[in-house]
Amino acid sequence: DAGVIQSPRHEVTEMGQEVTLRCKPISGHDYLFWYRQTMMRGLELLIYFNNNVPIDDSGMPEDRFSAKMPNASFSTLKIQPSEPRDSAVYFCASRNSGRGYNEQFFGPGTRLTVL
Protein backbone atom coordinates (compact mmCIF):
# COMPACT_ATOMS: atom_id res chain seq x y z
CA ASP A 1 0.00 0.00 0.00
CA ALA A 2 1.18 3.52 -0.73
CA GLY A 3 2.18 5.62 2.25
CA VAL A 4 1.45 9.28 2.83
CA ILE A 5 2.45 11.30 -0.20
CA GLN A 6 3.63 14.89 -0.01
CA SER A 7 4.57 17.36 -2.70
CA PRO A 8 6.75 19.10 -3.44
CA ARG A 9 9.67 17.55 -1.55
CA HIS A 10 11.60 20.80 -1.68
CA GLU A 11 10.40 24.36 -2.14
CA VAL A 12 12.51 27.48 -2.34
CA THR A 13 10.68 30.77 -2.56
CA GLU A 14 11.15 34.43 -1.85
CA MET A 15 9.66 36.33 1.02
CA GLY A 16 6.14 37.51 0.27
CA GLN A 17 5.30 34.71 -2.14
CA GLU A 18 2.45 32.26 -1.66
CA VAL A 19 3.42 28.66 -0.90
CA THR A 20 1.12 25.64 -1.18
CA LEU A 21 2.06 22.27 0.26
CA ARG A 22 0.10 19.17 -0.69
CA CYS A 23 -0.67 15.89 1.02
CA LYS A 24 -2.39 12.65 0.08
CA PRO A 25 -3.11 10.53 3.19
CA ILE A 26 -3.20 6.75 3.33
CA SER A 27 -6.46 5.46 1.90
CA GLY A 28 -8.98 4.67 4.63
CA HIS A 29 -7.37 6.88 7.25
CA ASP A 30 -9.81 9.29 8.86
CA TYR A 31 -7.39 11.65 10.60
CA LEU A 32 -4.90 13.96 8.92
CA PHE A 33 -2.27 16.04 10.72
CA TRP A 34 0.05 18.84 9.59
CA TYR A 35 3.30 19.35 11.51
CA ARG A 36 6.28 21.67 11.26
CA GLN A 37 9.76 20.59 12.34
CA THR A 38 12.68 22.86 13.18
CA MET A 39 15.89 22.29 15.09
CA MET A 40 14.89 24.77 17.78
CA ARG A 41 11.30 23.73 18.39
CA GLY A 42 11.20 20.11 17.26
CA LEU A 43 8.00 18.69 15.81
CA GLU A 44 4.99 20.97 16.29
CA LEU A 45 1.40 20.16 15.42
CA LEU A 46 -0.19 22.87 13.31
CA ILE A 47 -3.69 21.54 12.61
CA TYR A 48 -5.56 18.28 12.32
CA PHE A 49 -8.67 17.07 10.53
CA ASN A 50 -11.14 14.28 11.20
CA ASN A 51 -13.22 13.09 8.25
CA ASN A 52 -12.13 16.20 6.33
CA VAL A 53 -13.30 18.59 9.08
CA PRO A 54 -10.75 20.77 10.90
CA ILE A 55 -10.79 19.84 14.59
CA ASP A 56 -7.98 21.82 16.18
CA ASP A 57 -6.02 24.62 14.52
CA SER A 58 -4.56 26.05 17.71
CA GLY A 59 -1.04 25.33 16.47
CA MET A 60 -1.36 27.44 13.34
CA PRO A 61 1.07 30.28 14.00
CA GLU A 62 -0.67 33.16 12.25
CA ASP A 63 -3.41 34.11 9.87
CA ARG A 64 -0.85 33.71 7.11
CA PHE A 65 -1.28 29.97 7.47
CA SER A 66 -4.38 28.15 6.26
CA ALA A 67 -5.22 24.50 5.63
CA LYS A 68 -7.99 22.76 3.75
CA MET A 69 -9.13 19.21 3.20
CA PRO A 70 -11.66 19.20 0.36
CA ASN A 71 -11.94 15.40 0.32
CA ALA A 72 -10.62 12.30 2.05
CA SER A 73 -7.65 11.95 -0.26
CA PHE A 74 -6.23 15.47 -0.41
CA SER A 75 -5.17 18.30 1.85
CA THR A 76 -3.26 21.54 1.39
CA LEU A 77 -1.34 23.84 3.70
CA LYS A 78 -0.96 27.35 2.37
CA ILE A 79 1.28 30.15 3.57
CA GLN A 80 0.51 33.62 2.22
CA PRO A 81 2.62 35.71 2.39
CA SER A 82 5.64 33.59 3.29
CA GLU A 83 8.41 34.86 5.57
CA PRO A 84 11.97 33.61 6.21
CA ARG A 85 10.96 32.37 9.68
CA ASP A 86 8.57 29.93 7.99
CA SER A 87 11.58 27.96 6.73
CA ALA A 88 11.22 24.44 8.13
CA VAL A 89 10.29 20.90 7.16
CA TYR A 90 6.53 20.40 6.98
CA PHE A 91 5.10 16.94 7.51
CA CYS A 92 1.71 15.50 6.86
CA ALA A 93 0.61 12.41 8.80
CA SER A 94 -2.49 10.28 8.78
CA ARG A 95 -4.13 7.81 11.11
CA ASN A 96 -6.88 5.22 11.15
CA SER A 97 -8.80 5.74 14.39
CA GLY A 98 -10.11 2.21 14.25
CA ARG A 99 -6.69 0.70 14.82
CA GLY A 100 -3.96 0.93 17.40
CA TYR A 101 -3.13 3.59 19.95
CA ASN A 102 -2.90 7.00 18.28
CA GLU A 103 -0.14 5.81 15.93
CA GLN A 104 0.45 8.17 13.05
CA PHE A 105 1.99 7.53 9.65
CA PHE A 106 4.14 10.33 8.29
CA GLY A 107 4.93 11.45 4.79
CA PRO A 108 8.48 12.25 3.67
CA GLY A 109 8.02 15.97 4.31
CA THR A 110 8.42 19.18 2.33
CA ARG A 111 11.55 21.20 3.04
CA LEU A 112 10.59 24.86 2.69
CA THR A 113 13.17 27.59 2.36
CA VAL A 114 11.99 31.19 2.28
CA LEU A 115 14.68 33.62 1.19
Added chain:
Amino acid sequence: TQLLEQSPQFLSIQEGENLTVYCNSSSVFSSLQWYRQEPGEGPVLLVTVVTGGEVKKLKRLTFQFGDARKDSSLHITAAQPGDTGLYLCAGPNGGSEKLVFGKGTKLTVNP
Protein backbone atom coordinates in the same frame (compact mmCIF):
# COMPACT_ATOMS: atom_id res chain seq x y z
CA THR B 1 -0.14 20.34 27.89
CA GLN B 2 1.85 17.27 28.79
CA LEU B 3 5.57 17.45 28.04
CA LEU B 4 8.09 14.76 27.11
CA GLU B 5 11.78 15.30 27.73
CA GLN B 6 14.33 13.14 25.97
CA SER B 7 17.94 12.54 26.90
CA PRO B 8 20.58 12.68 25.79
CA GLN B 9 19.96 15.18 23.03
CA PHE B 10 22.92 13.90 20.99
CA LEU B 11 24.77 10.59 21.12
CA SER B 12 27.71 9.49 18.99
CA ILE B 13 29.04 5.95 19.45
CA GLN B 14 31.06 3.29 17.65
CA GLU B 15 29.56 0.32 15.90
CA GLY B 16 29.05 -2.56 18.31
CA GLU B 17 28.45 -0.46 21.41
CA ASN B 18 25.28 -0.58 23.51
CA LEU B 19 23.23 2.50 24.36
CA THR B 20 20.13 3.64 26.18
CA VAL B 21 18.06 6.73 25.53
CA TYR B 22 15.35 8.08 27.78
CA CYS B 23 11.95 9.72 27.57
CA ASN B 24 10.58 11.29 30.74
CA SER B 25 7.51 13.20 31.85
CA SER B 26 5.89 14.41 35.03
CA SER B 27 2.54 13.32 33.58
CA VAL B 28 1.01 9.89 33.20
CA PHE B 29 0.52 8.67 29.66
CA SER B 30 -1.95 6.02 28.57
CA SER B 31 0.60 4.88 26.00
CA LEU B 32 3.92 5.96 24.53
CA GLN B 33 5.30 5.53 21.06
CA TRP B 34 8.82 5.51 19.70
CA TYR B 35 9.60 6.72 16.19
CA ARG B 36 12.84 6.78 14.22
CA GLN B 37 13.48 9.50 11.70
CA GLU B 38 16.26 9.17 9.15
CA PRO B 39 17.73 12.24 7.44
CA GLY B 40 15.42 13.61 4.78
CA GLU B 41 12.51 11.36 5.76
CA GLY B 42 9.49 11.43 8.03
CA PRO B 43 9.30 9.68 11.40
CA VAL B 44 8.54 5.97 11.23
CA LEU B 45 6.77 4.21 14.07
CA LEU B 46 8.89 1.57 15.84
CA VAL B 47 6.70 0.50 18.73
CA THR B 48 3.85 1.44 21.07
CA VAL B 49 3.97 0.55 24.76
CA VAL B 50 0.72 0.53 26.66
CA THR B 51 1.03 -1.26 30.01
CA GLY B 52 3.13 0.01 32.93
CA GLY B 53 6.29 -2.08 33.20
CA GLU B 54 5.86 -3.45 29.68
CA VAL B 55 8.96 -4.53 27.77
CA LYS B 56 8.93 -4.95 23.99
CA LYS B 57 11.74 -6.18 21.81
CA LEU B 58 12.32 -5.42 18.16
CA LYS B 59 15.45 -7.31 17.09
CA ARG B 60 18.31 -5.44 18.84
CA LEU B 61 16.01 -2.74 20.22
CA THR B 62 14.38 -3.11 23.65
CA PHE B 63 11.66 -0.69 24.75
CA GLN B 64 10.44 -0.35 28.32
CA PHE B 65 7.49 1.57 29.73
CA GLY B 66 7.89 2.73 33.33
CA ASP B 67 5.72 1.19 36.01
CA ALA B 68 4.03 4.54 36.63
CA ARG B 69 3.64 5.18 32.88
CA LYS B 70 5.55 8.46 33.12
CA ASP B 71 8.72 7.38 31.37
CA SER B 72 10.15 5.05 28.79
CA SER B 73 13.55 3.89 27.62
CA LEU B 74 15.01 2.50 24.43
CA HIS B 75 18.06 0.25 24.63
CA ILE B 76 20.01 -0.73 21.53
CA THR B 77 22.40 -3.68 21.69
CA ALA B 78 25.41 -3.83 19.40
CA ALA B 79 24.52 -0.66 17.51
CA GLN B 80 25.03 -0.59 13.75
CA PRO B 81 25.44 2.35 11.35
CA GLY B 82 21.92 1.64 10.10
CA ASP B 83 20.61 2.63 13.54
CA THR B 84 21.68 6.22 12.91
CA GLY B 85 18.79 8.64 13.12
CA LEU B 86 16.61 10.81 15.33
CA TYR B 87 14.68 8.83 17.93
CA LEU B 88 11.45 10.47 19.02
CA CYS B 89 9.07 9.48 21.77
CA ALA B 90 5.44 10.59 21.64
CA GLY B 91 2.29 10.20 23.66
CA PRO B 92 -1.37 11.19 23.41
CA ASN B 93 -2.17 14.65 24.76
CA GLY B 94 -4.95 13.99 27.22
CA GLY B 95 -7.92 12.32 25.62
CA SER B 96 -7.46 13.91 22.21
CA GLU B 97 -6.02 12.56 18.99
CA LYS B 98 -3.10 14.96 19.34
CA LEU B 99 0.35 13.56 20.05
CA VAL B 100 2.95 15.40 22.07
CA PHE B 101 6.48 14.71 20.86
CA GLY B 102 9.79 14.93 22.66
CA LYS B 103 12.55 16.80 20.87
CA GLY B 104 14.39 13.58 20.21
CA THR B 105 17.78 11.96 20.60
CA LYS B 106 20.02 12.27 17.57
CA LEU B 107 22.05 9.06 17.37
CA THR B 108 25.11 8.60 15.19
CA VAL B 109 26.70 5.17 14.94
CA ASN B 110 30.15 5.35 13.42
CA PRO B 111 31.55 2.36 11.49
